[in-house]
Amino acid sequence: MTNRIHRRTLLTLAALTLLGTGGCATKALMDKATKTEYRRYEETVSQVLVTADGKRLAVLGPKYHYIFDVPEGLVQLLDSPLHRKMSARFDVFNVKANGDVEGPFALILEQASQEDRLAAKAFGFTDLSTTRAVRWFALQGSRYSAAKFSMPAGTRPLNQPYRVEVREALPNGAREALVVMTPLTVAADGALILLAIPLIPLALVVMRDLQTLPIGF
Structure with a gap:
């Protein structure tokens, strides 16, 4: 027992x-x-365009297209007399598991006169110094695959390759976040189209590479 x-x-x-x-x-x-893991990669941007209605911003790389809603005040600022004195930069793009992407975008006014700085302040620039003014915008949008997209012949790229660092969420050990095909198409005359709206190059400002920026920017 x-x-x-x-x-x-x-x-x-x-x-x-x-x-x-x-x-x-x-x-x-x-x-x-x-658990969500992350990977980082560097995107080499060949084109930065805006829709003719000023509502969408397209950042194009060889593998991915990033389509953002244009932040309030950006178009008005680019149409202002200050635009010829401005350069621009993108900070790190953060891609979520569902394919949404967000990242800061800055317009920089260099060698600004006192008159320029007063005008910049009226346009919402907050980082004001004796020679420079900066305004940051929060970009939000989606990432798309450019796998089956071919840039039309004769398209002029940026003056130099522009690099953006991307941080991508990888859920459940996936190789990449959700990606759908780009909504960009090419018209018969070679123009780039986004959802039936023509895209035009954002050539009003000079793009700045992360590696060319001064430390502490």
């Missing part, structure tokens, strides 16, 4: 141990499945 009770106790303890181990393993698997 005593041996039988002892054996039952051992079996019960063994079963509880297995259940505990299984629970830990299941939790570990669940944690791994729900």
Whole structure:
């Protein structure tokens, strides 16, 4: 009788141990499945364009297209007399698991006179110094695959390659976040079209590479 009770106790303890181990393993698997990992890559931008209605901004690379809503005030600023004295830069693009992307965009006014700085302040520039003014915009949009897209012949790229760092969320160990095909098309005359609206180069400002920016910018 005593041996039988002892054996039952051992079996019960063994079963509880297995259940505990299984629970830990299941939790570990669940944690791994729900953990979001990240990868970083560098995008070489060949074109920065805006729709003719001023509502969408397209940043084009060889593998991906990034389409953003144009932030409030950006078009008005580019149409202002200050635009000839401005350069621009993109900061890190953050791509979410669903393909949404966001990132800061800055317009920089260099060698600004006092009159320029007063005008810049009226346009919302906040980083004002004796020679420079900066205004940041928050870009939000989506990333698309450019795998089956070919740039039309004769399209003029930027004056020099422009590089943007991208941080991409990789859910559940996936190789990349959700990507759908680009909505850009090419018209019969070679013009780039986004959702039936022509795209025009954002040539009003000089794009600045991250590697060319001074430390502390």
